[in-house]
Amino acid sequence: MNDTVTIRPNEGWDPRILVCACGTLVDTFIVLTERYVVIVDTMLNGTTAQALLAIAREYQGRRQLLAVNTHADWDHAWGNHVLVGASAETQVPIIGSRHCAARLRHRAARAELAHKRAAEPGRFDDVQLTPPTILFDDALAIAGGDLTLQLFATPGHTSDHIAIFIPQIATLLAGDAAELPFPFVESASTIPQMRASLERMAALNPAVALYCHAPVTSGPKALEQNIAYFATLEHHCRAALAQGAPARPPADADVEVLVSFPYAAAVPIELDAEALAGFYRPGHQAAIRMMLEYLDGSSA
Ligand SMILES: [Zn+2]
DSSP: OOOOEEEOOOOSSOTTEEEEEETTTEEEEEEEOSSEEEEEOOBSSHHHHHHHHHHHHHHHTTOEEEEEOSOOOHHHHTTGGGTSSTTOSSOOOEEEEHHHHHHHHSHHHHHHHHHHHHHSTTTSTTOOOOOOSEEESSEEEEEOSSOEEEEEEOOSSSTTOEEEEEGGGTEEEOTTSSOSSOOOOSOGGGHHHHHHHHHHHHHTOOSEEEOSSSOTTOOTHHHHHHHHHHHHHHHHHHHHHHTTOOSSOOTTOOHHHHTTOOHHHHSOTTSOHHHHHHHHHHHHHHHHHHHHHHHHHHHO
């Protein structure tokens, strides 16, 4: 696996934001403020985090380096050991939610790391699960001078997720709280949280929105597309339940047919649904099952 990190060409957003890409796997950000160079997410291993650190240092000058974790998922926070701890050549404060730190300390994270090491030998060997070092619960501001990074909780994709709004340039860094063709919910019970987080981000009325898993040209419209996705999903699942569909369909059930909401209809027209199907079709089917379960539970 070639984990090369590149800087995406600027397509119109404020030049103080660098969008760093690890292939098609994930985009992360580096924000250049007067006082701080802020690395937003550390990607997936030492190789990718070292690349981010090198980019940040190129721009650093007299500025302090800081880092932020949007959440603890492997493609966002598994490079933390490059910035914090005994193996790090320099110590960079990493800001994250208290939930994020707890997730990285949890045995589930260790189990996932063992699993991924076995599945892809070499790629994750250096990873040392490292929690963020400056923790907050609901909101935190980084006053960079010219730009302020407003960090705020956006649970739903995961319980620990935070997004970033920069008011001076009306720019939202959504992380994985929104993505295209649609975001991933953690469980049936967190569907309302996910939808509330989408509404909260949309209410900021950003002029620019950037995501970790969506084309850089998606814009704030993707928030509305995600909101519409869950509304449509709810509509179809409610109708199916009203007609007697089971709230917990058997494992072999074709749930797209069951609720009359095919995968292709869930993908915004400007995206290539077929090319994305390997990952997002199972995601759509999982979302249908979770919405059925949620609606059944909330009406009981
Ligand atoms: Zn992600």
